[in-house]
Amino acid sequence: MNQDYSKFGEKFTRYSGITQLMDDLGKANHSDDENIIMLGGGNPALIPEAHDIFVSELKALIDNNEVDQMLSRYDGPKGSEVFVRVLVEMLNTNYDWHLDEGNVAITNGSQSSFFSLFNLFAGEMPDGSKRKVLLPIAPEYIGYADQGLSADMFVSVKPKIHELDDQQFKYQIDFDKLEQTLKQEDIGIICISRPTNPTGNVITDDELAQLDNIAQANNIPLIVDNAYGQPFPGAIYTDATLSWNDNTILCLSLSKLGLPGVRTGIVIANHATIEAMSRVSGILTLAPSSVGPALVTRLVKSQEIMRLANDVIKPFYQNKATIAQQIFYDVFGGTSAKLHKLEGAFFMWIWFPDLKMTSEELYQQLKAKGVYIIPGHNFFIGMDNTWPHQHQCIRINYAKDETTLRKGLEVIYNEVSL
Numbered sequence: 001m002n003q004d005y006s007k008f009g010e011k012f013t014r015y016s017g018i019t020q021l022m023d024d025l026g027k028a029n030h031s032d033d034e035n036i037i038m039l040g041g042g043n044p045a046l047i048p049e050a051h052d053i054f055v056s057e058l059k060a061l062i063d064n065n066e067v068d069q070m071l072s073r074y075d076g077p078k079g080s081e082v083f084v085r086v087l088v089e090m091l092n093t094n095y096d097w098h099l100d101e102g103n104v105a106i107t108n109g110s111q112s113s114f115f116s117l118f119n120l121f122a123g124e125m126p127d128g129s130k131r132k133v134l135l136p137i138a139p140e141y142i143g144y145a146d147q148g149l150s151a152d153m154f155v156s157v158k159p160k161i162h163e164l165d166d167q168q169f170k171y172q173i174d175f176d177k178l179e180q181t182l183k184q185e186d187i188g189i190i191c192i193s194r195p196t197n198p199t200g201n202v203i204t205d206d207e208l209a210q211l212d213n214i215a216q217a218n219n220i221p222l223i224v225d226n227a228y229g230q231p232f233p234g235a236i237y238t239d240a241t242l243s244w245n246d247n248t249i250l251c252l253s254l255s256k257l258g259l260p261g262v263r264t265g266i267v268i269a270n271h272a273t274i275e276a277m278s279r280v281s282g283i284l285t286l287a288p289s290s291v292g293p294a295l296v297t298r299l300v301k302s303q304e305i306m307r308l309a310n311d312v313i314k315p316f317y318q319n320k321a322t323i324a325q326q327i328f329y330d331v332f333g334g335t336s337a338k339l340h341k342l343e344g345a346f347f348m349w350i351w352f353p354d355l356k357m358t359s360e361e362l363y364q365q366l367k368a369k370g371v372y373i374i375p376g377h378n379f380f381i382g383m384d385n386t387w388p389h390q391h392q393c394i395r396i397n398y399a400k401d402e403t404t405l406r407k408g409l410e411v412i413y414n415e416v417s418l
Contacts, residue, residue: 037408040372045399049312050258057295070294077282079106083293086301105277106288109263110227110253115147116280122188123150131188137173139379141197154382155185170341171201190215193225195344198379198395202343205241216247227253228345234309235317236344246270254292264292317346324348324398331409348396352416358391371411
């Protein structure tokens, strides 16, 4: 039966890249087919030591009769006051910041954070004008693409491609084009992920400082999405400093620690932004979930969460990156395929300059063979569709066992016929 939906309904019920990604992930994770090779999705690895710690924390909450607040009582719209308090103390201690509890809000995951933030600062304004979200570099996180309540709410800057030795390359922000875009478009907010999903790119401290200066000069907030970065899970394999100021909106998450199911996002911003987020949260969700904050409160208070990130999670993924890079060379060495430099997160971004089909066609062919990847074009948000490079790249999750990753890359090699 056909349904007559509102404009909201038409926008949010159409099939999108993020829906495709999560559909594939859900079906693969619950399939009984042992031949499926799931190299798509952003599901973190189940790291035994981290998993054991989380299970131990849950058991302690039960044994100490502390589950009532987690399961049976609402927190306020900003989230658990106890968790916020210990998080503020930890961040101030480690980074010499001067946060207070009015600088932090909890959300039901990063997607929820971005939906609120993007639509607070961009879209249709009270005076009838329309502002956009500026992505300083593309490709960028696929989950941003469909968050806007208004049409055409995103604009991104085509990157510089710096080709490196050993079949590697790295995207860099084109600041000249960025400045041109700011003059041509009415920008409400700037957003960048660090490390960048999908490429594992980590913009340098100098690039981040330059972005911050540009944002402040134009009176535009700067979102830094640290879902894979510092302070947790800390999956950065190059030098990078975590910074914050009153114009920065820092977004964190518990997902990549190994807790994607608890859906806990964290927003650190100035008081006015946090108050706005709180009011939006009260309307949309009443209050965020209490499960994630309750589960990790002790870990944050004791700063064990920092040890877990630095000594367990980061080394785990860094080792995975080393293995993934070697498998890439084993399979694609001597071909025209290029690998984006692995600087963080747990994704391989592979560019096939001589690909004889689009990445979407490659995705469909691989899916028919039981190998799931993410076609690259979905990550070039807010750009026209004419740059061939957009259709020559794929994203692969290398948080897998070595045998599965190698087998998947070999199937891909046979399909692309380099």
